[in-house]
Amino acid sequence: MKSAYITRQGQFLAYRHHYSIVNGCAPSEADMQRFFQVTAPSVHQMMFTLERRGVIRRVPAQARSLTVIVPPESLPSLQRPQGTGFKDRL
Numbered sequence: 001m002k003s004a005y006i007t008r009q010g011q012f013l014a015y016r017h018h019y020s021i022v023n024g025c026a027p028s029e030a031d032m033q034r035f036f037q038v039t040a041p042s043v044h045q046m047m048f049t050l051e052r053r054g055v056i057r058r059v060p061a062q063a064r065s066l067t068v069i070v071p072p073e074s075l076p077s078l079q080r081p082q083g084t085g086f087k088d089r090l
Contacts, residue, residue, distance in 0.1 A: 008046075011078065013055060013075050017075055
């Protein structure tokens with residue numbers, strides 16, 4: 001079966017899944033921006049793309065309303081983005 005998303009998109013989905021388990025709510029776009037070290041427009045565009053592909057659902061004008069529609073077992077393992085460790089900042 002062909003995946004409904006590419007590798008980078010899968011990482012955003014995996015992050016959302018793990019974040020909600022740890023924190024009990026969906027991540028904000030700012031949370032994803034910090035984790036992936038990307039700009040706010042990049043995160044917003046990714047969420048729009050995932051919604052258009054039908055793998056997430058959002059409630060307009062409601063914060064943290066993102067719901068992943070694909071089963072958790074089909075998500076890839078979450079990988080820490082390169083360059084996010086303490087040693088990389090020295």
